[in-house]
Amino acid sequence: MMLLMKLRHVSVQRGRKTLFSGVNFTVTAGHITVILGGNGAGKSSLLLAMAGLIPAIGDIELMGRPLRHYSPRERTRLIAWQGELPPTAFGLTVEQRLHLVSNCPQTIHHVACEMAISHLLLHALDQLSSGELQRVELAALMLRDAPVWLLDEPTSHLDFKHQIRLIHTLKHYATRGKAIVVILHDLQQARALADFLILIDRQGETRYGACEELFNRQMLCQTFDAPLVEQAVALLPDYGICPKTGET
Amino acid sequence: MTQHRALLVWAIVLAVSAGFFLLCLAMGEQWINPLHASGQDAMILWELRLPRLLTAFAVGGLLALAGAWFQVLLGNPLAEPYVLGVAGSASAGAVAALMWLPDTTWVMSAGAFVGAWLGIVCVMFFARSGPDKMLLAGVVLAAFWSAMLGLLLALLPEQTLFRAFSWMMGDVSGSDIPVPLLLAIWGGALLCGCLLSRSLDILLLGERHAEALGIDVQRLRQQLLFLASTVTALAVTAAGTIGFVGLVVPHFMRLLLGSLHHRVLPAAAMGGGILLMLADTIARTMIAPAELPVGILTAIIGVPVFLFLLLRRRS
Numbered sequence: 001m002m003l004l005m006k007l008r009h010v011s012v013q014r015g016r017k018t019l020f021s022g023v024n025f026t027v028t029a030g031h032i033t034v035i036l037g038g039n040g041a042g043k044s045s046l047l048l049a050m051a052g053l054i055p056a057i058g059d060i061e062l063m064g065r066p067l068r069h070y071s072p073r074e075r076t077r078l079i080a081w082q083g084e085l086p087p088t089a090f091g092l093t094v095e096q097r098l099h100l101v102s103n104c105p106q107t108i109h110h111v112a113c114e115m116a117i118s119h120l121l122l123h124a125l126d127q128l129s130s131g132e133l134q135r136v137e138l139a140a141l142m143l144r145d146a147p148v149w150l151l152d153e154p155t156s157h158l159d160f161k162h163q164i165r166l167i168h169t170l171k172h173y174a175t176r177g178k179a180i181v182v183i184l185h186d187l188q189q190a191r192a193l194a195d196f197l198i199l200i201d202r203q204g205e206t207r208y209g210a211c212e213e214l215f216n217r218q219m220l221c222q223t224f225d226a227p228l229v230e231q232a233v234a235l236l237p238d239y240g241i242c243p244k245t246g247e248t
Numbered sequence: 249m250t251q252h253r254a255l256l257v258w259a260i261v262l263a264v265s266a267g268f269f270l271l272c273l274a275m276g277e278q279w280i281n282p283l284h285a286s287g288q289d290a291m292i293l294w295e296l297r298l299p300r301l302l303t304a305f306a307v308g309g310l311l312a313l314a315g316a317w318f319q320v321l322l323g324n325p326l327a328e329p330y331v332l333g334v335a336g337s338a339s340a341g342a343v344a345a346l347m348w349l350p351d352t353t354w355v356m357s358a359g360a361f362v363g364a365w366l367g368i369v370c371v372m373f374f375a376r377s378g379p380d381k382m383l384l385a386g387v388v389l390a391a392f393w394s395a396m397l398g399l400l401l402a403l404l405p406e407q408t409l410f411r412a413f414s415w416m417m418g419d420v421s422g423s424d425i426p427v428p429l430l431l432a433i434w435g436g437a438l439l440c441g442c443l444l445s446r447s448l449d450i451l452l453l454g455e456r457h458a459e460a461l462g463i464d465v466q467r468l469r470q471q472l473l474f475l476a477s478t479v480t481a482l483a484v485t486a487a488g489t490i491g492f493v494g495l496v497v498p499h500f501m502r503l504l505l506g507s508l509h510h511r512v513l514p515a516a517a518m519g520g521g522i523l524l525m526l527a528d529t530i531a532r533t534m535i536a537p538a539e540l541p542v543g544i545l546t547a548i549i550g551v552p553v554f555l556f557l558l559l560r561r562r563s
Binding site for chain 1: 319320323324325446449450452453454456457459460461462463464502503506507508
């Protein structure tokens, strides 16, 4: 189990407000860590701080070296971050967008098939639907050879079919050794994916632990400050795992 | 877009440029065949028309390059070199120089150059605050410079008023920058643009995504602002304010060649040059022996083309 990132006493501020403080956790190869929390809790900020894209207080280590000692280029080789693409009006095509991350046509072709966007390669980014654009961005992430993947709500805008496919794809990449940290809003998906959980509640308190340890009603109610029922709903997408009774 | 189509477009651009160059050289108050000119005709051709044509080519190319850069810098494909008020500050500088300095041939150019830089320095304060604030600051500054220009023009003695107006409408015949230097600047600017082209492509994805791909966005933005502003200042100094070239040409090239900058920038540098060369030739022949200010002509050509492109974009 290779240790790739280590966060100690990390806190992030937005303006004068401290979003969360004293976050401690490690990111290891081959495991998926899911970040859960309400709106504005600081999930995306935590991910951005891990990618070195916003300043953070505390120690963030990447492969045993402080993250801030890496040049932007070195960092890019080790960490791939995926977030929503802002609207662009310059007519960049999907193929051109993917070429900005990889020069290998075979790899692009392979990933485009995996994300079901082969038929969109010649379309301009501003002509795509949100779901299609999300798949393009996920493909761009998968083209990166980085050992650490950080994904900010990768299943948003995706239909059930592509959500399920993505869950399986992420599982697959994790078994091949990627360290994946992912923000999700859907508890089913979180349960299906997570080896470890990071819960950020409204007070900025964070908890880190194995999924089995933290994925229970009490913890989740506290994190989201909302009631959760234990009954399973009849129709749910099948993410490839059967929820065990008493765990939700 | 395939490699094949890019080559074809390039071959057409080069052939059209050569054709137009010879045509513009031949056209004038009297038709002179550039391939068989002698005596006084040769003098008119090589000493009057050629330098003017080359100045127009370089200035047009510089404006188109600056336009393409400003469009990426501000994240808006409809931005142009004067969008941040550089034209206004340059004009105010030129008119101020005309008013207060002894009247020599280069006085307006020097004033324009200083004015342009004054405008650029004002905008640079906002370079760190992102494209939206910078654009807003530029628009407000442009209004300020326009007001200053109005004030200076109101105070200007009547006999120099005409000179100020003809400069402000754009005039490639009165450039004080030597033609070889202008062409060298054109080449240098194009080279810088090509070196930055991949970073510019990545910047199209937005600042955060560019940073996540290892681009030092702050530094790139500053380099880009400096480069685009310097080029605009030089173009304004050489030929006054000439609108629409910097807006229409890069936009048109993007429609034709896609949005990757290693294709768009060289094509814009050539296309801008050809467009201004043509416009200037028409301006000096249409009502010969009198001349129209070339800035008026680029507006007459540029406005309908721009509106057409705008309609096409929406559909």
